[in-house]
Amino acid sequence: MNLLSHYKYVFQMQFLRNAGFFVFIALIQILISIGIVIGFTYLIPSPDTATILFLATGAPTIILIFTGLVILPQQVGTAKSDGYMEFMRTWPVKRSVILGADTALWLLITIPGIVASTIVAHLMFRPGYDISWTVVPALLMIALTSIGVGYGFSYLLSPTASLGISQVVVFGALMFSPVNFPMERLPEWLQALHEVLPIYSMAEVMRASLAASTFEATAGNYINLLIWCVLGYGGAIIILNKK
Amino acid sequence: MVLDVKAVTKVFSGRGRNKMVANDNVSLRIQEGEIYGLLGQNGAGKTTLVNQILGLITPDRGDIQLLGESVIGSPARARSICSVQPQSQVPLGFLTPKQAVTLMGKMRAGKQFDPKRVEMLFETLDMGEWANKEGEKLSGGAKRLTAFCMAVIAPGKLVILDEPTNDVDPVRRRYLWQVIRNLTNDGTSVILVTHNVLEAEKAVDRVAIIDKGKILTQGTPSEVKSSVSNQMRMELSLASESDLEIPSWALSSHRNGSRLIFAMDPREVSSTIEWAERQVENGLILDYSLSPATIEDAYIELTSKKVVVQK
Numbered sequence: 001m002n003l004l005s006h007y008k009y010v011f012q013m014q015f016l017r018n019a020g021f022f023v024f025i026a027l028i029q030i031l032i033s034i035g036i037v038i039g040f041t042y043l044i045p046s047p048d049t050a051t052i053l054f055l056a057t058g059a060p061t062i063i064l065i066f067t068g069l070v071i072l073p074q075q076v077g078t079a080k081s082d083g084y085m086e087f088m089r090t091w092p093v094k095r096s097v098i099l100g101a102d103t104a105l106w107l108l109i110t111i112p113g114i115v116a117s118t119i120v121a122h123l124m125f126r127p128g129y130d131i132s133w134t135v136v137p138a139l140l141m142i143a144l145t146s147i148g149v150g151y152g153f154s155y156l157l158s159p160t161a162s163l164g165i166s167q168v169v170v171f172g173a174l175m176f177s178p179v180n181f182p183m184e185r186l187p188e189w190l191q192a193l194h195e196v197l198p199i200y201s202m203a204e205v206m207r208a209s210l211a212a213s214t215f216e217a218t219a220g221n222y223i224n225l226l227i228w229c230v231l232g233y234g235g236a237i238i239i240l241n242k243k
Numbered sequence: 244m245v246l247d248v249k250a251v252t253k254v255f256s257g258r259g260r261n262k263m264v265a266n267d268n269v270s271l272r273i274q275e276g277e278i279y280g281l282l283g284q285n286g287a288g289k290t291t292l293v294n295q296i297l298g299l300i301t302p303d304r305g306d307i308q309l310l311g312e313s314v315i316g317s318p319a320r321a322r323s324i325c326s327v328q329p330q331s332q333v334p335l336g337f338l339t340p341k342q343a344v345t346l347m348g349k350m351r352a353g354k355q356f357d358p359k360r361v362e363m364l365f366e367t368l369d370m371g372e373w374a375n376k377e378g379e380k381l382s383g384g385a386k387r388l389t390a391f392c393m394a395v396i397a398p399g400k401l402v403i404l405d406e407p408t409n410d411v412d413p414v415r416r417r418y419l420w421q422v423i424r425n426l427t428n429d430g431t432s433v434i435l436v437t438h439n440v441l442e443a444e445k446a447v448d449r450v451a452i453i454d455k456g457k458i459l460t461q462g463t464p465s466e467v468k469s470s471v472s473n474q475m476r477m478e479l480s481l482a483s484e485s486d487l488e489i490p491s492w493a494l495s496s497h498r499n500g501s502r503l504i505f506a507m508d509p510r511e512v513s514s515t516i517e518w519a520e521r522q523v524e525n526g527l528i529l530d531y532s533l534s535p536a537t538i539e540d541a542y543i544e545l546t547s548k549k550v551v552v553q554k
Contacts, residue, residue, distance in 0.1 A: 009350040013343070017336035017378075083331035089299055092323035092351055092399075 006093040011101040018075075022109050025071060029113030032066065033059045037121040040180060051181075053128050053214060056121035057207040058180040060114040061142065064206075065173045065199065067110045068146025070166040076151065077159030095240040099151065099233070107143050114139070118210070132212035139209075142202045145225045148232025149198065155239040172199075179203040198228040244311070245400055245432045246273040246296065251305035253291055253456075265291040266302070267456040273401070278423065278433045280447035282440055282542060288456040289436045290330060293403055296434075297321055310400060326351065328394035330405035330436070332386050335378020340370060340389040343378065344396050351397035364392045368418045383410035388419070395422060398431045405436040420446050444538040454546045468541045474506045476536055477515055479522075480529045487527055490518055506536070 015022070036059040041047050047055075079085045088098055122129055154162040173179060176190060177199045183191055194200040201221035208217035253266040265288045273279045281289050294300045296307055298318025307314040314321040335343055341361060348356045365374050370392075373385045381389070387410045394402055404423070408416050423433055423446065437443050443450065444464050451461035460470050474494065481487060481501045489496050489505060492514070496505035507515060512533065519531045 005353055006350065009346050013338070013346045013350070016342050016346075017338045020337045079334075082334045083329065084334050086331070087329050087333050090297055090322060090325075090327045090329070092319075092326075094319060 003094070003097060006097050007101055010091070010093055010097055011104065014098075014101055014105055018105070022105070025067075026109045026112045029063050029066070029110065030116045033063050033113040033117030034120050036062055036180065037117055038124070049125070049127050052121070052125045053211055054182070054207075055180050056118070056125065056127050056129070057210045057215070058203060059117045059121070060139070060210070061179050061199075061203045061206045062173060063110050063113045063117070064139075064143050064146045064202065065169065065179075067106055068143065068148075068150040069169045069173075070150075072106055072147060072150040073154035073162040073166045076154035077162055080159050089240070096237060099236060099240065103144070103147050106147050107140075110143060128211060128214060130211050130213040132209045134212070135209040138205045141222070141225050141229070142206055145198050145202065145229040145232065148229045148236065150232070152232035152235035155236050177203070196224075198225055201225050244272060245275055245277075245309070246271075246434075247308040248272070248292070248296070249306045249308070251292070251295060251302045251307060253288075253295060253300065253302050264456045266295070268305070269453070269456070269458055270305075271451055271458065271461060273432050273434065275400075275432055276427045276430050277449060278427055278435060278447045280443040280450035281434060281436045281453060282438065282443060282450060282538075283453035284438060284546065287453045289453060290405065291456075292453075293327070293405065293434070293436060296401075296403070297325055297327065323351075324399045325401045325403055326394045326397070326399050327403045328390050328405060328407055332383065333390040333393065335381070335386060335389065338378045339375050340378070340381070340385070340392065341365070341374045343389055344392045347393040348396035351399070356397060360396060361392075364396065364422065367422055368392070368415055384412055384415070387411055388415065391419065391422075395426060398426055398429075400430075401432050401434065402426060403434045403436070406439070407435070408437075408439065408442060416442075440539040440542050441537060450538070452542055452545055459545045464538050468536055468538055470541070473509060474536050474540075475509050475512060475515075475533060476504060476506050476540065477519070477531060477533050479503045479519070479531045482527055482529050487522065490515065509535075 037052075037056050040055045041052065044051060076085070079088075089095075091098070118129070121127060153165060157165070176186070178186060178194060179199065179202075183194065183200065186194070201217075201224040204215070204217040204221045205225065207215040248269060248271045251266050251269045252264070255263045255265055257263060267288075269288075269292060271279070281292070283289050291300070295302050296309070296314065298314045298321040301315055309321055309324050312320070333343075338346075344361050344364070345358065348358075348361065365371055368388055368391075370385070370388055373381055373389075376385075378386065378389070387407070391404070391407050394404060407423075408419060411419060423435075427433060435443060435447060447464065449461065449463055450467055452459045452467065460467055462470070477493075479487075479502070481503060487503065489503075492507055492511045493505035494507055496503065498504075516533065519528065522528045523531070
């Protein structure tokens with residue numbers, strides 16, 4: 001029995017088990033991402049094109065952060081408390097296969113929201129999208145970092161603690177992170193914190209690939225994402241294999 | 244030999260210096276095609292033992308061998324040899340029983356998976372009406388049976404069932420025991436974890452009584468019973484609250500409302516029946532039943548004896 005067929009059946013099992021939930025979440029994400037682009041223009045009177053471009057290129061990052069650091073940890077918390085996690089640990093497959101199949105599912109449900117918000121923002125505001133080929137690897141990298149870190153802390157911590165963290169992340173990512181506005185507006189200590197946390201790097205990498213002629217990401221941003229991604233998945237694998 | 248558990252000890256350390264000995268020098272062996280019952284109260288250490296057999300946790304001392312190879316070195320191998328029905332309900336979400344069982348079968352057997360076996364199981368267990376219903380909408384018993392089917396759809400060499408009959412109605416329980424018996428005819432061994440002692444007595448080939456992490460006794464059900472006592476028990480329902488004089492040969496007795504139970508030596512059976520018939524004629528008792536001591540009696544005696552010794 002090879003890894004590939006294990007992967008296929010685990011993927012099917014996880015997909016069908018959550019099918020209704022995934023459809024619901026994908027719809028919610030379409031609403032949230034369009035909401036970020038349109039809703040924030042209500043908050044800011046007569047926004048210029050640069051501001052709208054910031055919002056429009058920030059929305060996909062917010063979706064990926066929500067999925068990986070908010071919805072996923074809540075799902076993991078539920079799976080822990082209702083015994084499904086323990087049941088998965090008895091399956092005759094490698095733990096990394098389960099993690100891989102779940103990651104693919106989470107990745108898939110973010111795509112409708114990202115595509116919808118980008119199309120809507122383009123049609124309404126034409127803020128100056130300049131989509132580079134790097135959008136595919138960038139999206140993958142940001143999603144994997146976000147999902148990986150989400151797995152890491154939700155496997156490590158109790159369901160209550162990880163629920164707490166995701167509440168802070170929702171609020172922090174939306175209001176206190178340089179995703180929808182430039183980093184310079186934040187106080188210095190928050191800037192220093194965001195140099196370490198992955199959120200700023202996610203936003204930079206996303207922007208650089210959606211509006212390549214306006215923004216660019218540094219090598220430091222990519223390295224930051226890579227480190228968090230490895231930390232997240234590494235932690236999750238260790239905890240899954242822990243006895 | 245399918246499973247050989249050798250002197251396994253597992254200690255959990257809680258907060259501070261609290262230590263909980265979950266398994267204390269446990270040894271047992273299971274042969275091919277055998278149904279082995281693991282009886283014990285809540286917290287006796289049954290599930291800890293099962294988790295060690297699956298390689299989910301590692302013993303502190305001792306070794307566990309599955310088909311001649313240690314579990315500790317290769318837990319992934321252990322998970323493909325054993326299939327499990329967990330004690331807690333499996334949350335199926337939107338999966339229908341048919342999807343869940345089919346996918347688990349494919350995951351276990353790959354190309355050798357036989358979809359006809361799903362139909363066969365559902366038919367035997369009379370689960371047809373639920374086969375295509377979403378898991379969330381099923382009753383507790385239907386979910387439990389689905390989890391059972393997931394464990395036996397493509398059984399490894401060892402099937403571990405943790406309280407499989409919880410929530411299941413009496414009619415389907417019988418079908419379920421039939422499925423388990425058929426498994427063993429194909430050479431699969433079964434570990435049945437339960438505290439439902441009476442039910443286990445009829446189903447198992449051998450049984451171990453485990454209490455506070457230790458195996459108190461193991462053997463065939465009749466060996467376990469005779470290790471404790473060779474008594475008969477008489478159960479009466481009294482006609483009224485009036486006092487009935489308990490015969491002098493009763494070894495011990497207790498009364499629970501209008502029910503009176505006493506134990507006695509098997510040699511007294513005929514005189515006891517004569518005595519009981521007289522009481523029925525006098526209208527003092529409504530009916531009576533006489534039975535050999537059950538494994539439940541042995542179980543209670545063994546586990547409560549320990550408490551007495553500790554005092």
